Amino acid sequence: MLTQTDAPMTGHPLADTVARFAWLLPVLPLLGFLFNGFLSLRAAAHPGPADPTAASHDHGEHGDHGDHGAHDAHGHDDAHHAARHPSAGLVSLIGPGVLLLSFGLALAVFVAMRAAHIEEAYVLTLFQWMPTGKLSIDVALQLDQLSMVMTLIITGIGSLIHIFSVGYMQDDPGYPRYFAYLNLFVFFMLLLVLGANYPLMFVGWEGVGLCSYLLIGFWFHEKANADAGKKAFIVNRIGDFGFLVAMFLMFANFGTLSFAGVEEAAGGLMVGSLIATAICLFLFLGAAGKSAQLPLYIWLPDAMAGPTPVSALIHAATMVTAGVYLVARSATLFAVAPTAQLTVALVGALTAVFAATIGLKQWDIKKVLAYSTVSQLGYMFVGVGVGAYTAGVFHLMTHAFFKALLFLGSGSVIYAMHKAYHETHNHEDAQDMRNMGGLRRHMPITFGLMWIATLAIAGIPVFSGFFSKDEILTAVFARTHGSTLAEASLFGIPGTALLYAIYALGLAAALMTAIYMTRMMLYTFHGPNRTGEAERPHLKEAPWVMTGPLVVLGVLSLVGGWMNLPLITGGAIGPVELLHHWLEPVVGTGANIVTLGETPHLSHATEYTLIGTAVFIAVAGIAFALWRLKPAALVAAKDAPAEQGIAKVLHDKWYVDEAYDAAVVQPTLGVSRTVLWKGIDAGLIDGLLVNGSALLTRAFGWMGSQAQTGRVGTYAWVIVLGAVAVLGAFSFL
Amino acid sequence: MVAESLALSAALFTIGVIGVLTRRNAIILFMCVELMLNAVNLSFVALSTLYGAAGQVFVLFVITVAAAEAAVGLAIVIAIFRHRQSVNLDDINLLKG
Amino acid sequence: MTAFLESISYNGWILPALLGLPLLGAAVLLLRGRAATADAQMASDRRFALWVFLAEAGLSLGLWWSVNVEVPLWQADFELPWIPSWGVSFHLGLDGIALMLVLLTTLLMPLAVLGGWTSIREKTASYYALLLILTTGMLGVFMALDLVLFYVMWEVMLIPMYLIIGVWGGQRRLYASLKFFLYTMLGSLLMLVAIIWLGTAAGTEGVPNFGYDAVLNYTRLSDAHGSVWLFAAFAVAFAVKVPMFPFHTWLPDAHVEAPTAGSVILAAIMLKMGTFGFIRFALPFFPAAAMLPAVRTVMLSLAVIGIVYGALVALVQPDFKKLVAYSSVSHLGFVMLGIFALTTESLQGALVVTIAHGISTGALFLLIGMIYERRHTRLVDDFGGIAKVMPVFSVFLTIVALSSIGVPGTNGFVGEFLVLIGSFQTQPFYAVIAATSVIIAAAYLLWAVQRIIYNPLVKPENERLRGHDLNWREIGLLTPLVVAILWIGVYPKPLLQKTERAAAKLIQYVEDVRTSDRIGRIR
C-alpha cells in the first residue's frame, strides 16, 4: 500500500514535534465519554432517594400533557424538585475539560505545523485495522492543513458549546449522559476529520451520525424526539450507502482507500473520467445525506428536537459540514470529474434557495435556523462544487462561528422563555417566535450578539459571512469561462449556462437569507413582548457561563473574515488570502485542475460589480424585511390564525415529508408487510409450499386410509388389479 | 395334451380368482381358493409328463398343505362365527383405516 | 504458551477431548442422584452444566495458540479407524476457519447457559444434558474430516434442538420444532445420497473412502455439468441451514418458540454450519459446478434476495424475536454473498460476519430473553420507555443493536464492509444491491429499539419494571459479548490472520479448477 503503511514517517518535519501526540486529540474526548458514561450508568444503576431516574419519571409525565410540539430544554421542568445530578460537578469538570485539553493540543499542533511549512501530510499510523487479501486499511491519523482547520473548529467551538451546556443543561436529570454523548460526538468528529483513509473517515462519519441520533433523541420520552433521531439516522444511512459504494469503486479501480493513494490515482486520471465521476457522485450522495442537501435534507429540521447546544455543535457547526469536508478532501478526484462538480454545485444552489424559501415562513426559532443551516450548507457545496475549495472551507468556518452563535443565542432565548413559563406553570411553546417579541429589553447581550451574527450571515461587509459568501459567488462567476466546468455539461446544458444559473440562485438565496434572518430578529427581539404579564418579570439574561461563549463567538463572527481577505483588498486591512495559502498544499492540485492550471482571473471592475451586487442584495433583503414586517401586528401563537396559500405551503415545508412518506415510507412498509411477509413468506412459502405440501400429504393419507375399507373383497380386488398390472408389465416389457 | 391341460388349468385358476372376487361368504371364498390351488395341481401333473416326477411330488405337497390350511381355515371361520354370528365378509370390517 | 501446549501434546488429544467432555457431562447429569426439591435440583444441575461448559471453553482456548494456521495441513489432526471396511474413519482436524467456529461455539455456550439460568425450571437435568450433547454435535461438524462423521454430527444436532424447542419452548413450540426438524432433515437427506455417492466413487478397489481429503482429491477433476446435481444436493442441505431464501421460513418460527439458549445457539452457531458447509464442502468439492454461470447467478441472487428480503420483512415484524430472526436471514445473506463472490476479501468478510453475527445476534436473543422474563411479552409495541426504568439494559440493547446494524467500530461493520468491498470486485451488481440493506437494517432495528426503550413510558406493566434492571449475572454475561463486539470492530486483525490462509487457499483452489480445462471423472 501507499504511504500510510510506512508506519512512523520518521522523515516528516512534524515527526518530532508535538504532532506525535495527535492521537490524543480524539482519545481525550473518548476518555471523557467513558468517564461520563460510567457516571451516568452508575447513577442509574443505584437508585437512591435522590434518584434522578425517579425524578425524570415525573418529568416524563410532565412532558406528556403538553400538546405543543417539540419542546426544547424540557429538563428545566424539573428545576424545582430535582436537585442537580449527584455527579454534576465532576461531569462539568470532565466534559468541557477534555475538550479544552484537546483544543489546547490542537493549537500546539497548529503552531508546530505553521512552523514546519509542510507540503505533505503527516500520517500517524496507529495499527492495522482490516488487513486481508489486497485490502489493507490502517487506523491512521492524517495531519495536514485541512484536517488542522477542521480540528481547530471542532475543538474550539466544541469547547465553547460544552461550556455553554454546563449552564444550559444544569438541571437536566440526564446531565452526565448528555456530556457522555457530547464527548463521544467530538471523538467521532475528530476521527472523521483526522482519519487518513476513507474507511476510517467513514467510522467517524457513522459515529457522528450515531451521536446525533442519540442526542436528537436525548429526551426520548417524547415520541417525536425519538422519531426525529431515528429519521436522522436512517436518512443519513441513505447517504452512507453512497459513501460505501464510492469506496467500493475506489478499491476496485485504484486498489487503495487511503487519501494519499486515491489522490495519487486520481491525479493520473483524465478530466471527465467516468470512474471519477461515478465515485464523486456516490461520494456526493454520502455528503448530501450528512450535510442535509436535496433531496436528503429532511432530517435536519427535525433534528432540532435535540437540546439547543447540540443543534449548535452538531447540526450547525461541525457534523453537517462533514460533507463539505469530504468534497474538499477529495478535491483532486472531484477536479477530474467536472460533471460531478456541476451536480454538486447545482444541488447546493438549489438547496440554498429551497431551504431559504421554507425559512421565510417558520415560526419556531430553531426551525428558522435549521433551514438557514441547510441553505448555508448549500452555499458551501456551491463553493467546493465549483472547485473553489478554499472558499467552501472558508464559508464552513465563518458559518461555524455565526451559526453557532445564532443557535446558542436562540438557546439563551429559549432558556429564558422556558424559565419564565416554568415559573408561571404555563405550557406555551417556548420556541415559537409569536410568543416572544421585545426581548431586547430583557436580554441585551444576547440581542446584540445575535444581531452581529445576523449581519454576518446576511453578508453585510466587514462581518465574516460577507467575505466567505462573496468569495463563493465570485468564484462561481469566475469559472463561467476558462475552466473545466465551463466546458463540461450536465444533462446537455453547458457548464457556462449552469454556472450563471448557480450564481443567480446564490444571489436569490442571499436575498432570502437576509429577509428571514431579519424577520427572526424582529419577531424575537423587537416589537412588543407577547409572553404575557405573568411571565414578563421572569425573563432574564442567561448566566455568564452561557453568555461567555456567546461573546467569544460574537467576536469570531465579527472578525472571522480576516482569515481569508480577498485579493482585491490588496492588504489594505490585513494580510490577504491567509486560508487560501494555508490550504494550498491540500486542495491546490484539485483547484488548479478545475481552473486549467491558472489562477481564476477577473477584472477589478467585474469584481467590484460582483461585490456591489452582493452587498446590495443583502442590504435590500434587510431593508425589505424591516419595511414589510410589523412585529407589533403579531399575535401570540395560541391566537394566531392558520396560514393561507403559499405561506401555508412554505410553513408546511412544501409537503416534502408528506410526499416522502407517501412515496417511499408507506409503500416500503406496505409492500414489506402485505406482499413480502404476508404474501410470500406466510402465504406462498409457508402456506402453500410448506404447510400446503404437508396438508396435501395428509389429504392423500386420509384418502389412502379411506381406501382401506376393512373388507376382504376390496383387498382381493386390489390384489388382482395389482396382479394384472404386474403381469402386464412382465408380458409387455 | 399338455397345452390343453395347461389351458384348462388356467381357466380353472381364473374361475377361482373370479370366485374370490365376487363371493362374500368366507367358506365359499375359501373353496374358491382351493379351486385355484387345484388348478395349479393340474398344471403340475400335466407338466410332469414333460419333466418327470418332480411335478407329481409337488402336487402331493400341495394337497397336504391344502388340507392343513383347510383345517386351520375352518377353525378360524368358526372362531369368527362365534364372535359375529355371520360369515359374510361384508360384515367383518371392524379393522380398517 | 505454544511451548507449554506442545509439552503436553495438546494437539494430540484436544479435539476428541472437546467432543467427549460434554458427553461425559451429559451422562453424569442424567445418571446422578436426584435432589430433594425441584429448586435444589435446578440449582445443582445448572451449576454443574455451567462448570462443564466453562471447562470446555477453558480447554478449547489453547487452540488459539496451538493451531498453526500458516501450515497447509490439518491441525490438531486426530484419526482413528471407525468402519474400515466402509472407508469411514473418526478423523478430526482444524483449519483456521474451523478454529474460529469451534472457539465461537465453546465460548458462547457458557453464556447461553447463563442466559437461561432462571427461566428453565423443569426437567433441568435433561435440558442441560441436551445442551451438552448438542455441543458435541456442533463441534463435531466443525471438526469432522470424514464425510460420514460429518453427516452423523450434522444430524445429531437435530434431536437435542428439536427437544429443546419442543419441550422448553413457547406457545407454538410443537409446530415450530417439527418444522425445524423436517426442513433440516429434508435438506440433509439429499446430501446423504450425495455423500454416499462420492464416498463410493472416491474409493479404491471396492472399498469406499469417505475421508475428506480423498473425496477432495477425487472431485478435483470433476466436470461442471456432471457434478452440478451433487453440488445441488449439498447446496440444498446447507441452504436450508443457512437459511437462504426461500428455505428460511423455519427460522422465524424456531427462533420465536425456542427458549433463550436455544435461540442463541440456533442463531449464533447452528446457522453457521450451513455457511461452513459451503466453505468446507460444497465449494471445494464442486468448484466447477459452483462456478457455472447459472449456478453462481442463482446462489448470488438468492443471497442478495435474502439480504434485502430479510431486512424488509424484519421491518414489519411485531415480535422482536421474529424481527431478529429475519435479520439473521439478511445477515447470513451477506455471508453467502461473500462466499460466492469468491474474493479473499469477501470470503474473509463472510467469516467475520459469521463470527460477528454469532456474537451480536446471540446477544440480542439473550437480551430479549432477559426482558421476556420480566415482562412476558416480546411484542415491540408492548414496550416503550424502557430506558427510563432499565437504563443498563437499554445501553446493552443499544450497543448490540448498533453492532447488528453494522455501525463502524463494531464487529458488524467489519464483516459487512469486507464482504461488500470484496464482492464488488467481482460482482458489483449484487454488491450494490446488498449494500442497500445498510439503510433498511438501520430502519428496522432502530425503529424497534426506539419503540422498546424510547418513547413515552405509558404502560403500567413497563412502569413496574423499575428496579428490575439487569442483575450482575446478566451484566456479567453480556459484558464479554460487548467487549467482543467492540474488539472485533476495532481490531479484527488477529481474527483475520487466523482465517487468511484458509480463505486464500480456497479462493486459489476454486480459481485454479475453474480456469483449468480438464475433463472430469464425474460426467
Next chain:
Amino acid sequence: MSFDLLIPTQLMAALLPDIVLMVGAMVLMLYAAWRPDSVQHQRSVGMASIGLLVATLGAVIYMAWRGDTAAQGVIAVDGFRWSVDVVILIAALGTIALAIEYNIRQGIAQAEMHVLVLFATAGMMVLAAGRDLMVIFLGIEIMSVAVYVLAGFNRRSGAAAEASLKYFLLGAFATGFLLYGIALIYGATGATQLAEIASRIAEHRLWGSTMLLVGLGLLTIGLAFKVASAPFHMWAPDVYDGAPTPITAFMASAVKAAAFATFARIWYETFQLLSFAWGPVLWWLAVLSMVIGNVVALSQQNIKRMLAYSSIVHSGYLVVLVLANSAAGTAAFVFYVLAYTLATFGAFAVVSLMQEGNDEPVRIADFAGLWHARPGLAVGMSVYLLALLGFPVFGGIGFFAKWYLVVAALTSDINLVLLAVIVVVTSVISAGYYLQVIRVMFMQPRADDARSVPITGPLTKAVLATTVAVILFFGVFPTPVTAWSEWSALPRYYRTPVGGPPIAPGTLAPPPAASPAPEAN
C-alpha cells in the same frame, strides 16, 4: 466341510438347527397339551420355548462357526442362511419373551401359542435355507399356517378373529398366485432348484419365454404379498392391528425377514438375467410401498396401524435391496433386517405394555406425557422410532442400516440413483409420524385420566434393555455388524455366468458408470 446334499445323512447334518427346532417344538407341543391351561403352564412352556430357541441359536452359530459349504442342492449352506436364521431366532425369542408376560396381562392361558411361534420359526428357517422352489413353498406354508392361527390366538378378541380370517383368506389367495408362478416357472424351465433354473435360462436363452415371465410375475405377486409390499399390502394394517401385539411384532419382523430372505435369494441366484423384466416392476413396488406406506401412516391415530404402515414402508426399502441384486445388496439386507427387527421389536414391546384389552386400540394420544410418567419407556420408544427413521446416533444402528441400503442402491449395476433419492425423500414424510409419537411423549403433558402403564415385567424389560443397548451400541460401533453382514452376503459364485439378453431400450440397463443425474427408470 462341504456337504453333499444328495446324501441323506449329510442333508440331515446340514439341517441340524432346523431339526433341533422342529423336534423340540413337537415335544413341547405334547408337553403343552399335557397339562390343563394355566398361567403357570403357559409360562413354563414359554420358558422352555426360549430354551429351545437358544439351543437352536447355538446350533446355528455352531454351523456358522464351522463355515461349512454345500454343493448345489435343495438347501443352502451359506452365511446368508445362518444370518437370516439368527435374525429370525432373535425375533422369535423376543416374541415369546413378550408373549409370556403379555398373555398373563391379557388373560391368555393357552400354552400352545409359544409352540406355534416355534413352528412358524421353523418354517422361516426352512425359507431361509431353501434353494428349491418346492422347499421354499413348504417353508412359506409352514410359517403361514402357524401365523394364521397365531393372529387369532386371543379367542376372546373379535379383532383377533377378524385379523386371523383376513390373513388366512388373503394369504391363501396369494399362495395360489405363488404356487401358480412356481408351476409356470417349472413348466418353462423344467426345474425347481434355483441354480438349475438359472442355468437353464442362460443355456436355453429363455428370457423371451412368456411362460417364464408370467410365472415370474405370479411369483413376484405371491412374495410381494408375503412381505406386504404395496399394492399387495392391504391385509397388513388390519392383521397387525388385530393380532396380539407380540405376534404383530413377530409378523412385522420375522415373517417379513424370512419372506424377504427367500425373495432376495431367488432373485439373486436365479433371475438375474431377467432384470429387464422385473426391474421396473420391483422399482414401482418399492416406490409404491414407500409412498403409500408413508402417506397413509401419517394419518393414523392407532399406533399399531401406524407401525404397520411403517412396516410397509420398510418393505419398500427392502425391495430396493432385492432390486439392487448384488452381493452388497444381500449384505445390506442382513444388516437392515437386523436393525429393523430390533427396532420393531422394541417399539411393539412398548405398545404391548400400553395395551389394556386386546380390542382397545392403543392410540398415539395415549402416549402423551409418557416422558413424565415413565421416562425410561419414553426414551426407549424414541430410540426405536428414530432407528426406524434411520437417524444417526439416537437411532443407532438404524442409521447405518439406511446408509448401507443407499450404498447398495448406488453401487448396484442397475441405476437406482433416483430410487435412492426417493428413499430418502419419503423418509422425511416418515419423520412426520415417528416424530409425532416422540412429540406427544415429550412435549405434551400427561393427561389426568391417562391409563397407568403397568410395571414392566422382567422379560419385557430384558427385551427393551437389550434392544436399546444393541441399537445404540452398534449405532456407534457398527464394525462387528458390518463385518458380519459382509460375511453373510450371498457369494458371487451363485451368480450366473456372463451372457444375457440384449438390453431393451427403456429398461433398467446398467449404465457404463453411475451417473449423478437421476433418470427415470
